[in-house]
Structure formats: structure tokens, C-alpha cells
Amino acid sequence: MGTGKLIIEVRNSDDSLPIGGAHVTLSGADQVPLFETHTDANGNTEPLPLTAPDKAYTLDPNFHKPAYSEWEVTVTKPGFVTSRIHHVEVVDSQTSILPVHLLPLMEGQNPAADMDIDIPPMLPALPDTDHQIPFQTDTERQAVPALFAPANPHLDPTDPPTPPQQVFIPDYITVHLGRPTDTSARNVRVRFIDYIKNVASSEVYGTWPRNSLIANVHAIVTFALNRIYTEWYRSRGFNFDITNSTAFDQYYREGAQIFDSINKVVDDVFDQYVHRQGLINPFFTSFCSGTTATCNGLSQWGTVTLANQGRTPLEILRYYYPNDIVVSPVENVAGITESFPGAALRMGSTGDTVRRMQNYLNRIRVNFPLIPQIQSPNGTFGEDTAEAVRVFQRTFNLTPDGIIGRNTWNRIISIYTGVTRLAELDSQGHRYTIGETPPDVVLRRGSRGRDVRELQFLINAISPFFDGVPPVIEDADFDTETQNAVIDFQRNFDLTPDGVVGPTTWAKLYAVYRGIQQNRPTPVPMPTPSPISPPQPPAPTPPPPYPGTLLRVGSRGDDVRLIQTYLGAIRRDHPSIPALTVDGIFGPVTQSAVTAFQREFGLTPDGVIGPLTWAALTEQYSMMQ
Numbered sequence: 001m002g003t004g005k006l007i008i009e010v011r012n013s014d015d016s017l018p019i020g021g022a023h024v025t026l027s028g029a030d031q032v033p034l035f036e037t038h039t040d041a042n043g044n045t046e047p048l049p050l051t052a053p054d055k056a057y058t059l060d061p062n063f064h065k066p067a068y069s070e071w072e073v074t075v076t077k078p079g080f081v082t083s084r085i086h087h088v089e090v091v092d093s094q095t096s097i098l099p100v101h102l103l104p105l106m107e108g109q110n111p112a113a114d115m116d117i118d119i120p121p122m123l124p125a126l127p128d129t130d131h132q133i134p135f136q137t138d139t140e141r142q143a144v145p146a147l148f149a150p151a152n153p154h155l156d157p158t159d160p161p162t163p164p165q166q167v168f169i170p171d172y173i174t175v176h177l178g179r180p181t182d183t184s185a186r187n188v189r190v191r192f193i194d195y196i197k198n199v200a201s202s203e204v205y206g207t208w209p210r211n212s213l214i215a216n217v218h219a220i221v222t223f224a225l226n227r228i229y230t231e232w233y234r235s236r237g238f239n240f241d242i243t244n245s246t247a248f249d250q251y252y253r254e255g256a257q258i259f260d261s262i263n264k265v266v267d268d269v270f271d272q273y274v275h276r277q278g279l280i281n282p283f284f285t286s287f288c289s290g291t292t293a294t295c296n297g298l299s300q301w302g303t304v305t306l307a308n309q310g311r312t313p314l315e316i317l318r319y320y321y322p323n324d325i326v327v328s329p330v331e332n333v334a335g336i337t338e339s340f341p342g343a344a345l346r347m348g349s350t351g352d353t354v355r356r357m358q359n360y361l362n363r364i365r366v367n368f369p370l371i372p373q374i375q376s377p378n379g380t381f382g383e384d385t386a387e388a389v390r391v392f393q394r395t396f397n398l399t400p401d402g403i404i405g406r407n408t409w410n411r412i413i414s415i416y417t418g419v420t421r422l423a424e425l426d427s428q429g430h431r432y433t434i435g436e437t438p439p440d441v442v443l444r445r446g447s448r449g450r451d452v453r454e455l456q457f458l459i460n461a462i463s464p465f466f467d468g469v470p471p472v473i474e475d476a477d478f479d480t481e482t483q484n485a486v487i488d489f490q491r492n493f494d495l496t497p498d499g500v501v502g503p504t505t506w507a508k509l510y511a512v513y514r515g516i517q518q519n520r521p522t523p524v525p526m527p528t529p530s531p532i533s534p535p536q537p538p539a540p541t542p543p544p545p546y547p548g549t550l551l552r553v554g555s556r557g558d559d560v561r562l563i564q565t566y567l568g569a570i571r572r573d574h575p576s577i578p579a580l581t582v583d584g585i586f587g588p589v590t591q592s593a594v595t596a597f598q599r600e601f602g603l604t605p606d607g608v609i610g611p612l613t614w615a616a617l618t619e620q621y622s623m624m625q
Contacts, residue, residue, distance in 0.1 A: 002092025018043025206259025
């Protein structure tokens with residue numbers, strides 16, 4: 001027997017808000033509690049040591065039994081739905097990370113409500129898996145001919161579409177939890193990077209050699225991007241990007257743990273993909289286990305042998321795929337507003353990029369209070385910055401080296417985007433009164449006005465806590481994006497998914513929103529202890545909400561004057577923002593100041609003030625008061 005570890009992370013669905021103080025109980029199959037603990041202020045438990053079968057079994061391709069131990073985890077906190085996760089896997093010499101997304105109780109929901117997640121076995125533990133890509137059975141070909149006869153030759157997964165389109169890493173991927181034609185199976189909306197970590201931790205062991213893991217992750221990423229790039233399912237009328245059926249796609253297990261070694265590999269390479277020289281389309285990286293199933297593609301177990309022979313990840317991939325394949329970074333990563341500068345930031349680094357990272361970490365600290373504050377975000381990477389980086393890295397299971405490399409950079413940007421978006425909703429929520437009863441109107445595509453704006457606000461407030469509900473732009477226009485979000489909300493809460501907001505959908509929106517407002521934790525910075533507490537000044541007056549119209553060159557009035565005042569104050573700590581006159585006229589100098597602010601805080605530098613820039617400006621100004 002060996003020993004592995006288990007860490008439980010408890011947060012909302014987009015990781016922007018930790019749920020500290022959650023009670024965690026861990027037991028074996030006998031249901032006798034072995035550990036009882038609580039999450040810290042950043043939503044994590046300490047690593048729990050657990051027995052597991054010897055690591056050697058995870059390296060034996062002929063061992064078709066579970067090479068891991070299984071555990072039961074229960075997470076509770078007043079005001080939230082209890083989460084019970086069955087068959088959590090722990091492997092010898094590995095740390096398993098179990099992400100748990102607690103859902104706030106809805107208004108009127110039974111406090112005893114709970115959610116059960118039953119994790120199916122890992123793929124290597126299944127003796128008779130049908131994991132073989134592409135599709136294999138005549139029965140499936142006859143049942144779903146459209147999946148095997150593309151509408152046009154450019155939809156074949158091995159060929160590029162015409163004309164070529166850009167390859168991008170999406171924020172989210174929609175996974176169908178069953179075979180394509182199984183209409184009883186649910187769709188789940190998953191962050192792309194979390195999807196890759198889940199699939200890799202479901203298909204291969206984290207104990208495998210690093211070069212083997214990298215090669216497998218490249219294949220998994222590229223296969224998913226190929227499905228998205230070719231619109232393989234959506235072009236055939238399906239409302240998802242990929243399935244979790246191993247007869248068709250990759251093995252995704254809802255609610256499953258990930259292995260820390262795989263977690264780190266994915267953070268390093270999730271934005272790289274396989275393609276042939278001269279082509280941009282993601283290569284169709286077919287693969288199979290290589291033991292119980294074989295195919296004309298990568299053998300997962302075979303990568304272990306090749307890695308042990310000293311082969312690089314690219315050499316492993318070229319062993320199975322054409323010799324002209326290459327691995328390239330994807331330049332367009334949704335949700336990452338700034339590309340990694342190319343050189344790691346570390347002790348002694350200086351400049352605007354360092355200052356931006358310091359600002360981001362200080363803002364993230366509001367939600368994750370165990371991260372120490374950087375007292376002087378002046379663009380010099382000192383020990384206080386390094387310590388803040390290390391705590392951030394430990395919080396999000398990165399290597400705690402105090403260096404901002406590519407993976408830490410991407411994670412900081414991603415978490416900053418999430419917490420600032422949540423802050424935008426908080427800011428509006430303090431002033432946005434939804435009323436005691438829902439509006440007595442029916443909204444559908446084409447509707448406009450205040451009621452639509454209220455609908456969009458409710459969707460955006462719900463989205464961070466229910467990953468099946470995507471955010472929308474609050475513009476009072478019931479467009480296709482809003483309609484699709486309504487449909488996803490309706491599906492998520494077992495309503496008729498017709499995209500029409502009538503009395504039943506309004507009532508559910510109100511119940512879910514009020515439950516979130518009543519039960520969600522409030523991010524509050526931890527106070528700095530001092531022997532004498534000086535008198536506290538009165539809280540600053542909250543800034544007004546976004547005015548509802550874009551502010552750009554040519555705009556005039558009090559809203560412009562207010563923003564100019566904020567920019568002037570923020571400039572004291574951020575000299576990259578040029579000086580400007582507070583005159584209520586949005587001219588070229590104000591545009592330059594707005595653009596500089598946007599660059600400083602990771603927003604699109606277009607010089608236009610929309611809802612996100614307004615929220616960032618008002619929030620940054622408030623933090624200075």
C-alpha cells in the first residue's frame with residue numbers, strides 16, 4: 001500500500017468567490033468518518049493523507065482494476081445545498097484536488113436539500129472500454145448517419161474548413177453527458193481548462209512520466225479544439241460542442257477530482273495545439289488506450305513506453321501522427337485579456353507589467369483574503385510581491401515558487417477577470433431594485449426596455465454560481481445571446497426551454513437570485529491587526545451605477561466629469577495614466593487616459609467606457625478612499 005493526499009476546494013462555479021468555513025467530512029465505503037475539517041478563508045482544506053494501492057499498478061498496462069482508493073466526501077454550509085461526492089479517487093504519491101461548487105439555496109428551498117455526485121471509474125480501470133476514436137460501430141453509423149456523412153467535405157474532422165478561420169481557446173465548452181442522440185442526457189457548461197484537466201485525469205494516471213502527460217494533454221486539447229473548430233456537432237443541429245461518450249469523444253466525468261501533476265501540466269500547455277505545417281486547423285488527434293482498444297492514432301499507454309525511452313512530447317506525437325505535425329501556441333485565449341509578456345516576472349523585475357500584476361493580486365485579495373497585501377504596488381518586484389504570488393499559487397495549486405511564469409500569469413488574469421466581474425454585479429446590485437414581485441410581462445426575442453435589462457441583470461447575477469448559465473451584455477435588448485442564456489437557465493432549472501420569459505421563468509429567476517443574495521459569502525479583506533485601532537472614517541458614498549450608454553469621444557456631461565475625477569485620483573498611484581482636465585468633455589486627452597487605464601487593469605484598450613470599464617474605474621477609485 002501507498003499514500004496519496006486529497007485537497008478539497010470549495011468555491012462558486014467560476015472560482016471567483018471562495019466559500020470558507022464549509023464543513024468537510026471524509027469517509028471510506030463504510031461511511032465511518034475518517035476526517036472532519038473546515039475550509040480556510042480561501043476555500044481550501046489542508047491536504048488529507050489517505051491510503052492507496054501501490055503506485056506500480058498505475059504503471060502496468062495489463063492491470064485492469066482500480067489502481068486507486070475511493071472515498072466519500074460531504075461538504076455542508078448553512079445556506080447552501082449540501083454536496084455529497086461518491087468514489088473520489090486517490091492515487092499513491094499523488095495529490096488529488098476535488099473541486100466542489102456549492103450552490104446557494106433558492107428562496108423557499110428545503111434546507112435539507114442536497115446534491116449527489118457519483119464519479120464513475122477512471123478509464124484505465126475499465127477492462128472492456130469502447131474508447132476508440134473515431135467512431136467504430138455499424139450500429140451507430142446506421143442510427144446517426146449525419147455524424148458520419150458531413151454536410152460538406154470541409155466538415156470532416158481531418159480536413160480544414162474553407163475559408164480558414166481563427167483557432168481560439170474558448171472560455172467554456174458545452175459537454176453532452178451521453179451519446180449524441182441520447183436526449184435524456186444533460187448538457188453541462190464547463191470552463192475549457194477545467195474540462196481538459198478533468199478529461200486528462202479521467203483517461204491517464206498522474207504518475208505517468210511528464211513527457212507522456214504532456215503528449216496526452218496536447219492530444220486532448222487538440223481533439224476538443226477540432227470539435228469546436230469544425231463545429232462538428234453544432235453544424236448538425238446539436239446544442240453542444242462535444243460528448244463524454246468514449247465511443248465518440250473524450251471521457252469527461254462531472255464532479256471528478258483532478259491529479260495535481262496533471263493540473264500543473266495543463267496549466268503549462270493548455271493553450272498549445274497540434275497542427276500540420278502550413279495548416280492552422282487543429283489536427284484530428286485520434287487516440288485510444290492502446291491495450292483494450294487499438295486505433296490508427298495515439299496509444300495512451302504507448303506514450304509511457306516512449307517517454308521512458310527519453311522521447312520528447314513532440315517526438316511521441318510524431319511517432320503516432322504524421323512527421324510534419326507541429327505544436328503551436330494559440331494566440332486567442334478567451335478570458336485572458338493580456339498575453340504573457342514572454343519573460344517570467346520575479347524578484348528584481350520592474351516596470352508597468354509588474355505593477356499591473358501587483359494591482360491584480362491586491363484586487364484578488366479582496367475575495368481571497370489569505371493573500372497578503374502588496375503595500376506599495378510601484379512596479380518593483382520585491383519580497384512582498386513574491387510572497388503574495390506564492391500564496392496565490394498555493395491557493396490555486398500552482399508551483400509556489402513566487403515567480404509569475406506563463407501558467408501563473410494566465411491564472412492571475414483569469415481570477416482577476418472573475419472577481420472584477422462579480423464586483424461589477426455587486427456594485428449594480430446595491431442600487432438595482434428588482435421589486436417584491438416579478439414584472440407582469442412576457443419577454444421574448446426582440447423585446448426591449450427596462451424589464452429586459454432587469455432580466456439580463458438577474459442572469460448575470462446567477463451565472464457565477466451556476467456554470468450552466470452564461471453571462472450576457474446588459475443592454476436592454478433581448479437578442480439571440482440573451483435568448484440562449486434564458487434557454488440555458490430554463491434547462492438548468494427543469495423549465496420548458498423555449499427562451500420565453502413568462503410567469504414561471506420570472507418566478508424561478510427571482511427565487512434563485514434571492515437565494516444567492518441571502519446565502520452567498522461576502523468577500524471582505526482581512527483587517528491588518530494593530531495594537532491601537534484609530535477611529536475609522538465614514539464609508540465613502542457608493543458611486544453611481546453605469547449610466548446605460550457608452551461614454552466615448554464626443555460625450556459630455558456629469559458622467560464624463562465624474563470619470564475624469566476618478567482618473568485624476570487613480571493617476572496618483574498609476575503615473576502611466578496621463579493628466580487631464582475635469583471639464584465634462586470627452587476629448588482625445590480623456591480618451592488617452594481611459595485607454596491607459598484599460599491597459600493598466602487588463603481591459604480592452606479601446607478608449608471607450610462601457611459597463612466593465614465603468615465598474616473597474618469606480619471600484620479602483622473606491623479602494624483608494
